[in-house]
Amino acid sequence: MIDISAAIMHHPRRAERIPALVRACAPLAPAVVADPEPDGRPSPLRTAKRAWAAIAPGATHHMVLQDDVRLVPGFAEQLHRAVSGRPDHGVSLFCLWHTPHNSYLVRRAAVAGAAYAPLSPYEWTPTQAFVLPVEQARALADHLAGIPDEVQDDDEMIVIFCREQGIPVVTTVPHLLDSGHERSLVEGHSDGLRATVYTPGTPWPADGAAGPDLPPGACAVELFDSVCSIRMIYGDPVEHQFPWYWYDACPLMGFDPEAVLDAGAAHLSGLPAGLARTMSEVWAAAYLLGADVARLVPGLPGSGTLTRVALESWIDQGLSTRDREAAGPLRDDCVRLAMAAVRQALSDRRLAHA
Structure with missing residues (x-):
């Protein structure tokens, strides 16, 4: 008991x-x-x-x-x-x-x-x-x-x-x-200390049953200052400021960076020059997340509430100050794009190296 x-x-x-x-x-x-x-x-x-x-x-x-x-x-x-x-x-x-x-x-x-x-x-x-x-x-x-x-x-x-x-x-x-969303009492700890996945209206566990844990991989995908990067979970100091740019480090996760971009071509074509870079970085981060999960749990839809909330918090903390303050629906566009990227990656088998 x-x-x-x-x-x-x-x-x-x-x-x-x-x-x-x-x-x-x-x-x-x-x-x-x-x-x-x-x-x-x-x-x-x-x-x-x-x-x-x-x-x-x-x-x-x-x-x-x-x-x-x-x-x-x-x-x-x-x-x-x-x-x-x-x-x-x-x-x-x-x-x-x-x-x-x-x-x-x-x-x-x-x-x-x-x-x-x-x-x-x-x-x-x-x-x-x-x-x-x-x-x-x-x-x-x-x-x-x-x-x-x-x-x-x-x-x-x-x-x-x-x-x-x-x-x-x-x-x-x-x-x-x-x-509590207020500044920490400890010097050097920033405000905006929000949760990664918080859905107070959805009792835990969200699906009514505790599923199996996913084993940690060797890499973590990061979205920060509107740039997608990859960090090594084992070996690199946690707080170092020099992660690998996603395109260069993509093979470390077992994926072809050109395939990541090709998968997003239809979603990213025709964007204004000022948005293309940011949206490409959001696409890469979300697609790599979906592809990483797909290797462990194939056949997922990737369209649930938890996925959306996880992506919303990623984008809210991951966009640059300039992008966050930009006029227009950039944030909502990024969320929609990220959801599409996860869904596509979960069903796409082109990325895995032989």
């Missing part, structure tokens, strides 16, 4: 959020763990240490929430189902829309209709809401207690802990919460 205890990491600047967040957790009754040095240098790690140690007696699992999240309706019931489906895993309930590796792994799962996305063992663990079996939660609390608060980021310490302990980590698709 699954019995989940919970704690909320709390900073006094966000005191007005706590009553609503506690109510949204019901019937769970989370402990509210305040930052012990609220006027000190911001450090999520400082509060996370105490939140991971605040385990209720008799619990089988422990969850730590941050105080700047918005939970889906019926959160506790969906949480219980998610943890029950992967009781020996670390289960994250959220993934930021722009992370180099994990957001792509989530988008792959969304296109495939999977209820969970395995996360990278090298990219920081999404800790906005994270659950561990209680034995591992206690071990994590002990581990974090020995790390100086100046290290600051709990997510970077938790991914190391899970990797070294051999704990597999997944996130729910769709997510069970979204960020």
Whole structure:
């Protein structure tokens, strides 16, 4: 039987959020763990240490929430189902829309209709809401207690802990919460911290049954500043600023870049010069996503709500400032193009190398 205890990491600047967040957790009754040095240098790690140690007696699992999240309706019931489906895993309930590796792994799962996305063992663990079996939660609390608060980021310490302990980590698709959409208290963390796949009106799992996880591939496709790139999931530092341009790196994924462009020719022909480059990059990103999934789960339609939401968040964070601010329906055009690219790739066998 699954019995989940919970704690909320709390900073006094966000005191007005706590009553609503506690109510949204019901019937769970989370402990509210305040930052012990609220006027000190911001450090999520400082509060996370105490939140991971605040385990209720008799619990089988422990969850730590941050105080700047918005939970889906019926959160506790969906949480219980998610943890029950992967009781020996670390289960994250959220993934930021722009992370180099994990957001792509989530988008792959969304296109495939999977209820969970395995996360990278090298990219920081999404800790906005994270659950561990209680034995591992206690071990994590002990581990974090020995790390100086100046290290600051709990997510970077938790991914190391899970990797070294051999704990597999997944996130729910769709997510069970979204960020509060306000600027982080930690310097250097940008605002606009949105979820990759958030559909509060669609209870988890979206298809009513938890499907198989997709194994992570060697590469992740990135859309950033209106440019499509490819990153190596294993071997490259997560936060390096020099991914490979998609056309050059396409063979690393086993695909012919000219075939990607040929597949989009009918969709991209006749575009004004000012739009052609951006739309070509969106096409390449979405087509490669669909082709990547098609190798693992053939025969998918690629037209569901999760696919659309995953592509919308990709485009919203991936267009350049200039493109986002451009007049006209560019954003909606990009979403339609991306949906068409995914659908075509899922049914196209021309890309795979022999």
